[in-house]
Amino acid sequence: MENQTRKIIFLDIDGTLTEPGSNIPPKSALEAIEKARNNGHYVLLCTGRNYQMLEPLLQYELDGFIGSSGGYVKVGEEVIFDCPFTKEERDKAFQIFKECGIYRTVECLNGSYTDEGFKEFLEQNAKEGGNSELLRWRKQIEKNLNIRPMAEYNGEEVYKIVFMGTDITQVEKAKKAFGDDFLFCMQEPDQYGIINGELINKRCNKGTGVEMVAKHLGISLENTIGYGDSMNDLEMIETVGYSVCMENGSKALKEMADEVCGTVTENGLSASFEKLGLS
Secondary structure (H helix, E strand, C coil), X not given: CCHHHCCEEEECCECCCECCCCCCCCHHHHHHHHHHHHCCCEEEEECCCCHHHHHHHHHCCCCEEEEHHHCEEEECCEEEEECCCCHHHHHHHHHHHHHHCCEEEEEEXXXXXXXXXXXXXXXXXXXXXXXXXXXXXXXHHHCCCCXXXXXXXXXXXXXXXXXXXXXXXXXXXXXXXXXXXEEEEXXXXXXXXXXXXXXXXXXXXHHHHHHHHHHHHCCCHHHEEEEECCHHHHHHHHHCCEEEEECCCCHHXXXXXXXXXXXXXXXXXXXXXXXXXXX
């Protein structure tokens, strides 16, 4: 298949390829991915997870991934982008979140560290019906996916910080303190008042990751397709040639996407792949 007819398909993980917090995609999604690749298309993960968190998904046949919300990008066996926070950025972020009393989970390449008391906070506040990010963090901590106490953090390079709280004034205070130095991505508050989001290196995001992969593979952005479910997928949705939001996704993201497909539990990916002629 000639490059101008090939597509690059980017898939978020939690709430899109898998249920939040899970590492097992539905069989229908795996079959759709296999058919799409057999038809000459590329399929990559595009996720906020760091390398360690997304590694269980790499057992499946894929063409690479955009990890850490664009901070670490790999195509095939080649790392084409690696951009952690600078030491100054990391120290500033740590100080602001601590001063504002906001829970942090610091994501490095091969491990994550969370503030003491964070697990108890999630257990008290995470309820069915909460947003996918909250459920993801609850399940990941319960399963001990290498998310360790902050006291064990030893200065590893930081790629992203996930934050969570219940007081919007604390979050707004932190956002103001960060100014324009970072990408401050807030999810829509859920029905229980939980506020969560991500602090991302401003030099990269999922959208810049999409651009890098397309350039590396010699395929125009017009021939890229992105699937996501939450506002941390916004830059990907805005960058790809055609965007799809899951039915279980954010209301705001659904309004921005070109298409809304069925939920991850309803074989939404496979139905959309077939509709778009990918598989």
